[in-house]
Amino acid sequence: MTTKAQPHLQNAGVLREMTPGLFLCAVIAATAFSISHLRFLSAVSPALLAVVLGIAFRALLGEPAIAQPGVRISMRQLLRIAVVLLGLRVTFAQIQTMGLSALMVLAATVVATLAFSFWMSKLCRVEWRLGMLLGSGTAICGASAIVAASSTLTARHEDIAYGLAAVTIAGSLSMVLYPILGILLELDPHRYGLWVGASLHEVAQVVVAGYQLGPEAGETATVAKLVRVLALAPTVAVLGYLAQRRLRGGPDQPARVQLIPWFVAGFAVMVVLGSVIAFPDWLLSGIQSLVSFLMAMALAAIGIETDLGRLAGKGMAPLLFSALLTIFIAVFSLALILLFI
Structure with missing residues (x-):
């Protein structure tokens, strides 16, 4: 009797x-x-506020x-579960609506931004883990990409906090400037929406x-952004591989690496499930709220x-680096859109 009860007692103790x-x-x-609902903080994500409060x-x-x-x-397992469930936001149907040219623009923008961040982090003397966090957040989906990449990069807590703050500041400023630039550049709703979805950081932004420039622009921007989230899985896998190679001393010292972390594989599975199963809107909405929490x-x-x-010891260099990445992704994606869309 005592032996059978021990696992239950252990579970209760844990x-x-x-x-x-x-x-x-x-x-x-x-x-x-609660704080994020205040009018003067409506542009700040609860994720960043949670970091600041912590x-x-x-x-x-x-x-x-x-x-x-x-x-x-909370820091490890809950984070991974949230990344897995994030996959339900993207479906193959959304990908099909974009068209091949738009998909190529999105893919090229993500790859170019990540490559630019890798190159510029050396020139700007930003520590490589922080540089890759900022590059992932800028190239893909802001806070979600940063926290997902942090797991495979074994990033320090202060790097994650700094990365979240820098990407949020850059994205929030861009959110205000984009509608103005869209009008000045006389972009049609489709091009403007694609530009916003291809280059802004957070989904909310x-x-x-x-x-701001109409329902067609808004719908195009939202779908483009969600399709861009698909880059999360391969990006995290590649960053994890590069991180482990770096930690092991390079290609001459091979290491057994986990190319696809379980939570990234789970993210991909959720994308497939969301594409083949018509989940009710109320369930998807509830899951999205759970993911955010x-x-x-x-x-x-x-x-x-x-x-x-x-955190304070990081200085201003990473913040300026984040601003440079934001300018790059905006200019690069807009150039592609004007040339090919």
């Missing part, structure tokens, strides 16, 4: 050990969502020892900037684990 940290991250995430909590109160196990789980919990945990002194 759950009790995790609860304080999970509860702390959930409270911070809920607070971030950093503030650590700076003021430290990290309670009792919360550490749950914080670790794309929706806001796209619909899990992401906020994970980022709250990252904030709690972030040393504010090390």
Whole structure:
């Protein structure tokens, strides 16, 4: 009898050990969502707010020892689960609506931006992990790409926090400027929407900037952005491979690498499921809300684990690097659209 009860007792003990940290991250995430509804913070994502609140909590109160196990789980496992569920947002039907020329523009923009970030991080003397985080966030989907890439890059907590802040600032400024530039450049709704979807960072920023110039522009921008999210899986896999090669000392010291992390494979599976199964809108909406909350919990945990002194020590170079990436992706994607669309 005692032997049979032991696994249950162990599970209960693990759950009790995790609860304080999970509860702390959930409270911070809920607070971030509440604050994001304030009018003057409507352009700031709950993910970034969760990081800031987590950093503030650590700076003021430290990290309670009792919360550490749950914080670790939030930072690692909940983050991966959120990335998996993110795959349900993209379907093959959305890809088909874009057309071959638009798909080529999106693919070329992602690849060129990642390559540019890799090259420029050396010239700007930005540490390679942080450079790749900023490149992923700019090229693909902002915070989601940064947190997904951070797992395979074994990035430091302060790198993730800095990357989120830099990409959010650049994307928010772009969100305001794009409608103005679209009018000045006399872009038609389709071209403008494609430009927004191909180059702005966060989905929310794309929706806001796209619909500023009408429903056709908004719909095109949103679909283009969601299709761009598909680059998340191959990008994370490649970055993970490059990171492990770098850590092992290069190609002359081969290492056993996990080309496709389980959560990236799960993301791809969700894309397929969402494409072949007609899930009801209410379920997809609920899953999207869950993804956003899990992401906020994970980022709250990252904030709690972030040393504010090390974060400040990064200086202005990565922020300027992020601005350079934002300018590059905007100019490069617009040039392709004007030439081929």
